[in-house]
Each structure stands twice: as C-alpha cells, then as structure tokens.
Amino acid sequence: MYVRHLSMRDFRSWRSFELDLPPETTIFVGHNGFGKTNILEALYYLTTLRSHRVSTDAPLVHHGCASAVIAATVEHNGRELTAELTVNAVGTNKARINTAPARRPRELIGILRSVMFAPEDLLLVRGDPGDRRRFVDELVAQQGPRWVAARADYDKVLRQRTALLKTAGAVMRRGGSDAASVISTLDVWDGQLADLGAQITAARVDVLEALRPHVVTAYAAIAPHSRPA
Structure with a gap:
C-alpha cells in the first residue's frame, strides 16, 4: 500500500497542495514552520478521522475558511481508491470515495493505513x-x-x-x-x-x-x- 497522490486545500498552513508520490520512501526536508508535519497529519487524519495533535477539527481549517479538503489516491495490490474528506470548522464532515459521496466519513476507514511517529507519542x-x-x-x-x-x-x-x-x-x-x-x-x-x-x-x-x-x-x-x- 502506498499513497500515489495527495492534495489539500485550506488545510492548516496549506492553501493549496498537490503532490505525486512514488512507491519508494519519501522524505520531507525543510525549515521549521513550513508545513511538513501538516502533510503527515493530513494523511493520518484520512486513516483515523482524527488528528494526533488536536481534539477538535476547527484548528485544522485554515484561518478564515469554513472548511478544508484532503484527498489521497491509494494504491493497494494493483487497485486504486481515492479517499476525499471535507473537514468543516463547524458541523459534520463529508466524505467521498472515487468522487462518489459516502454516507458517513467512517466509510473511509481502511482505504489508507498508516503509522504515525510524533513527539506527542511521549x-x-x-x-x-x-x-x-x-x-x-x-x-x-x-x-x-x-x-x-x-x-x-x-x-x-x-x-x-x-x-x-x-x-x-x-x-x-x-x-x-x-x-x-x-x-x-x-x-x-x-x-x-x-x-x-x-x-x-x-x-x-x-x-x-x-x-x-x-x-x-x-x-x-x-x-x-x-x-x-
């Protein structure tokens, strides 16, 4: 399983983000405060429907915006699925699978599996x-x-x-x-x-x-x- 493509809109510090990823290991390098952890947080949110840093969704949405969107195309055993989640600062979040609306966000669970290692693990x-x-x-x-x-x-x-x-x-x-x-x-x-x-x-x-x-x-x-x- 690997993420072939990740996109974000108005998520944390990212107003717009598009990234194609290879099956191999990818390392993000940059100065503090440039949004590296936000990328990992977005992927982990699609895995668990919760952040590893905050207990509510409002801080995940870029300041001044009503919602954020995270989408990841995941390849697993030759099959591709795109999980998309609209994170609302207020109200219920909305999910889509391969552009089709899901009845509940929890239907995204299992499309992407990930393991997070972070300072918060202490x-x-x-x-x-x-x-x-x-x-x-x-x-x-x-x-x-x-x-x-x-x-x-x-x-x-x-x-x-x-x-x-x-x-x-x-x-x-x-x-x-x-x-x-x-x-x-x-x-x-x-x-x-x-x-x-x-x-x-x-x-x-x-x-x-x-x-x-x-x-x-x-x-x-x-x-x-x-x-x-």
Whole structure:
C-alpha cells in the first residue's frame, strides 16, 4: 500500500497542495514552520478521522475558511481508491470515495493505513491514562468502520444519557411530579451504554493482547535488568 497522490486545500498552513508520490520512501526536508508535519497529519487524519495533535477539527481549517479538503489516491495490490474528506470548522464532515459521496466519513476507514511517529507519542509514557486509551482506540479504529461506529454510537448514547439525568435532576429539584416519567427511559440508555461499552472494551483487550509480546520484547531490549513489562 502506498499513497500515489495527495492534495489539500485550506488545510492548516496549506492553501493549496498537490503532490505525486512514488512507491519508494519519501522524505520531507525543510525549515521549521513550513508545513511538513501538516502533510503527515493530513494523511493520518484520512486513516483515523482524527488528528494526533488536536481534539477538535476547527484548528485544522485554515484561518478564515469554513472548511478544508484532503484527498489521497491509494494504491493497494494493483487497485486504486481515492479517499476525499471535507473537514468543516463547524458541523459534520463529508466524505467521498472515487468522487462518489459516502454516507458517513467512517466509510473511509481502511482505504489508507498508516503509522504515525510524533513527539506527542511521549504522552503514552508521561501522560494520563486517557492518552493511552486514545492510542489504543486509534489502533482499534483501523480494524474497520464497525469499530469507529461503535465508538461514535457510544459517545452519542453517553451524551443523551447525561442530558436525561440533567433533565431529571432539574425536575426533581423543582419538585415536579413528572420526574418518574423522565427517568423511566434510563434503563434503555443504560442497556445501550453497556452493550456498546462492552464492544469497545473487548476490542481494546484484543489490541492489547496483540501488542503484548512486542511490548515485552521491546522493553526487555532497553531495560534488560528490569522486571518484565
């Protein structure tokens, strides 16, 4: 698998960018602040639908613009697919595959697979557990759109359940008699949250089991006198 062509419009510092790439290794060289990392971030965003540097999409869009566009033509086993994503500063992103609109951006998952090495990786060791969960979730996401959908649905159900609890709390504080009817649907949200959470947890466990032998070997190589990782 390799990226044959990459284009960007209004993504980060790049107003317009077009680049043909060979199957061989490509190295970007230049002064700081000229947009090298932005190129890699764009490719990684097409892989995972998230940035490795920021948690929201607004910073990815060039200042003063409403949206950015990233497109990559990927060749894999003699087959070419073009993944295109419109990143909106506000609102839902839009995806296209070979110029045809996709129903959801997550349908792009799997067209491009990539591995990112960045200074932010130090957070895996020095950061809090949330950083490590995010890293594992990014690995899970590359297994296919199903896992991206499960995580998105989990976040949606969690928001709706939280909103329900806030509404019920407000009704109870006012002394309203309809608090019971408001809270009656909580079991439904609890069930969905448990089901989706179980899927996510199981996927995380599978990824960790696959990583385990590699982590143990790597840690032993740099700390041979320490206890096993």
